[in-house]
Amino acid sequence: MSTSTNAPIRIKGFTNEVLSWKPWLDPVDLAAATPAQLAALDEMSPQARTSPYFLVLAHQPEMLLQRSIAFNAIMFAPGGMPRAERELGATVESRVNGCVYCASVHAQRFEQLARRSDVISQVFEEPASAGTTPREKAIVEFSIRLGAEPGKVSAEDVRMLKEVGLTELEILDLVHSVALFAWANRLMLNLGEPVFPAAAAAAS
Numbered sequence: 001m002s003t004s005t006n007a008p009i010r011i012k013g014f015t016n017e018v019l020s021w022k023p024w025l026d027p028v029d030l031a032a033a034t035p036a037q038l039a040a041l042d043e044m045s046p047q048a049r050t051s052p053y054f055l056v057l058a059h060q061p062e063m064l065l066q067r068s069i070a071f072n073a074i075m076f077a078p079g080g081m082p083r084a085e086r087e088l089g090a091t092v093e094s095r096v097n098g099c100v101y102c103a104s105v106h107a108q109r110f111e112q113l114a115r116r117s118d119v120i121s122q123v124f125e126e127p128a129s130a131g132t133t134p135r136e137k138a139i140v141e142f143s144i145r146l147g148a149e150p151g152k153v154s155a156e157d158v159r160m161l162k163e164v165g166l167t168e169l170e171i172l173d174l175v176h177s178v179a180l181f182a183w184a185n186r187l188m189l190n191l192g193e194p195v196f197p198a199a200a201a202a203a204s
Contacts, residue, residue, distance in 0.1 A: 009107070011121060011125050013100060014100055014103050014124040015100070015104050015196070016104060016107040016108055016111060016117065016120055018108070018197070019100070019101050019104050019194045019195060019196060020194070020195035021053050021101050021188075021193070021194055022052070022192050022194075023052045023053065023055075023056045023191055023192040024191060024192050025056050025059070025191060025192075026056075027052050027058070028055045030055070034061070036061040036065075037061045037064075039065070040057075040058060040061040040062070040065040040068060041058055041064070043064075043065055043069065044064065044067075044068035044071070044072075045068075053188065053192070056192070067184075071180065071184075074086070074173070074176040074180050075087075075090070075180075080167075080169040080172070081166075081171075081173035081177075082113075083113050084110055084114040085139055085170075086173055086174070086177045087109040087177075088106075088110050088119065088123075088136070088143075089143045089177040090177050090180070090181045091110055091123055092127055092144060093143055093147045093182055093185065094185050095123050095124060096127055096143075096147055096148065097181070097182070097186065097189070098185075098189070099181075099185035099189055101188060101194040102184065102185050102188060103124070106181075107123075118132055119131060119136055119140075127144055134164045135164040135165055138163075138164045138166070139161075139174060141160075142160070142161055142174065142178075143174065143177075145157060146175065146179070146182075147178050147181075147182050150179075158171060161174075
């Protein structure tokens with residue numbers, strides 16, 4: 001059952017609204033960017049040249065290039081776990097890590113793919129109890145455990161995922177999605193801050 005509405009979700013400082021992002025470092029000036037910087041931006045996405053975040057990462061073009069290759073392979077590769085569930089894993093990890101901007105972006109992507117927002121409200125409210133089906137609950141619980149205590153993830157955790165229908169390839173995709181954002185959240189949190197729509201409008 002879909003619970004998607006036009007009203008934005010705003011729970012405990014998290015939202016599915018489109019946010020801006022304010023870097024604490026000067027982004028790369030596109031007019032002065034090197035070919036390597038431009039290539040790394042373009043590897044990420046067509047919109048990366050206008051993103052303050054990616055323009056900050058472009059100061060280290062090789063890092064951005066490898067990050068872009070890994071991100072696109074993990075989140076968009078065909079087969080394996082449905083993309084909506086990869087986005088759910090990313091949203092859960094971002095919520096647990098306190099990365100408001102990443103949580104908003106990947107909540108939006110989940111909603112676009114799944115055409116519902118019920119589990120997003122639950123994740124924002126209390127991740128530990130979120131999930132609308134046994135499969136979804138298992139994905140959320142595993143995402144929290146892997147992000148918080150990766151060294152304690154065991155064969156039993158994998159078995160529980162298999163019991164609710166996940167294949168080994170789907171489990172691998174989920175592991176990669178959570179691991180990616182365990183790193184990406186910390187990077188973003190150290191380089192800038194999210195800007196909510198009202199604050200962005202007041203500053204313009």
